[in-house]
Amino acid sequence: MSLPRAKSETGDPLLLTPGPLTTSKSVKQAMLHDWGSRDPAFIALNRRVLEGLAEIAGGDGLVTVPMQGSGTFAVEAMIGTLVPRDGKLLILINGAYGQRAGKIADRAARAWTALETAEDTPPDIATLSAALDADPAITHVFAVHCETTSGILNPIAEIADAVAAKDRRLLVDSMSAFGALEINAAKVRYDALAASSNKCLEGVPGLGFVLCREDALRAAAGNAHALSLDLADQFLALERTGQYRFTPPIHVIAALAQALDEHRDEGGVAGRGGRYRRNCRTLIDGLRDLGFETLLPDRLQAPIIVTFRMPGHPNFSFQTFYDALAERGFLIYPGKLTVAESFRIGCIGRLDERDMAGAVEAVRDVMTQMKVPTGAAA
Structure with missing residues (x-):
């Protein structure tokens, strides 16, 4: 069963992008x-x-x-x-x-x-x-x-x-x-x-x-x-x-x-950065639990946007994945890398840990729908 559609406080989809982003x-x-x-x-x-x-x-x-x-x-x-x-x-x-x-x-x-x-x-x-x-x-x-x-x-x-x-x-x-x-x-x-x-x-x-x-x-x-x-x-x-x-x-x-x-x-740079770091941790931990692999080790990762390697399972299609997340109210970003096939999910904007946990659950739901058992790269 699909999860409820995520929305911002004005009813718009949540933008999990590096900007433009969800605003108050x-x-x-x-x-x-x-x-x-x-x-x-x-x-x-x-x-x-x-x-x-x-x-x-x-x-x-x-x-x-x-x-x-x-x-x-x-x-x-x-x-x-x-x-x-x-x-x-x-x-x-x-x-x-x-x-x-x-x-x-x-x-x-x-x-x-x-x-x-x-x-x-x-x-x-x-x-x-x-x-x-x-x-x-x-x-x-x-x-x-x-x-x-x-x-x-x-x-x-x-x-x-x-x-x-x-x-x-x-x-x-x-x-x-x-x-x-x-x-x-x-x-x-x-x-x-x-x-x-x-x-x-x-x-x-x-x-x-x-x-x-x-x-x-x-x-x-x-x-x-x-x-x-x-x-x-x-x-x-x-x-x-x-x-x-x-x-x-x-x-x-x-x-x-x-x-x-x-x-x-919110507490200036420290407060804003702290919320983004919590968002990032929630996202990375949640998607790693689903088998997804981050491009970067944690020591190089900024809490702004996270690049994930594309799953290697034959049932996985990025366009299907993107569209299904969009239907659930989460808009993500395609990858821009030359070193690996990838996609990106942002952690910034008027979002908090609950929104990121919701995004993780939406990914879990979509993976089940696509019959992709793991996000592991090829």
Whole structure:
């Protein structure tokens, strides 16, 4: 007999994805009002959001520069503004988002090189240090905090120490980690960090942002390869007028203001990260009991999204599995790996251990329906 269909508090399916994700009813309700983009009330609301984001990051010496669009807009703005036209970027790659940074550097006409490891392997710090010694032209290093291709947690503090020791500048894509995994600027030295509204902050899609060292940002004035992606120009306009240069995603910003209040009320980074870790543990333990195998060992697993190897039983069909879980109210993600056939299940958003336990039971129910006795890989 099938389990009851899972739903969010607004009756929608639960999104077991790395974002967009399930949001609270109160975050959705924050978008029910209209704001004038140049009205003092909206300007004050936006200022509160930008200051709140800098606070989460550790505050001192940081400014928040918002960027209309998805997280990739923020990453492209960060690379195109902070890396000088005559600079060179070293990109640490172990998944799709490191690879995307290379495509961005190409479009921005920035020289770059890469240190690439397999999707289940973090970058080696000694190899990074040696690469910086070998190539004095490298001015900046780009690293992904949590690479959602696999769910791997990269050693961002050690990377930052190695980059600083060689007197280079670090740019971080913390899209799937910021707000849940600590990356305090007082402890981890970076020039800029990109993230977005619709990941661990549990807002809605539409606003990326870059947390920048103010001195580095001011020094980058005139670097940008694109008008709309010029972080320095956006910052100077906000500093001067309190207003965006171009139309802001007003309703998204209002939702993020509410989401930040809820983040603070949950206990900030520690509280949000703690809930996600409990979700992740419930999911992994439950699916391992059904025979499923995780791609990553626990020591490399971020509590954001988990990659499971595809079951090897001949009755298993991922599309059937996906559709049957969707019918029960759980939407998961296909895999993106080159190293193994896989699928992914997210642990973030307005979900708790009960939701994850429900997802495990739904998987058990679907496996029985498919006549697949074990989730073990081939």
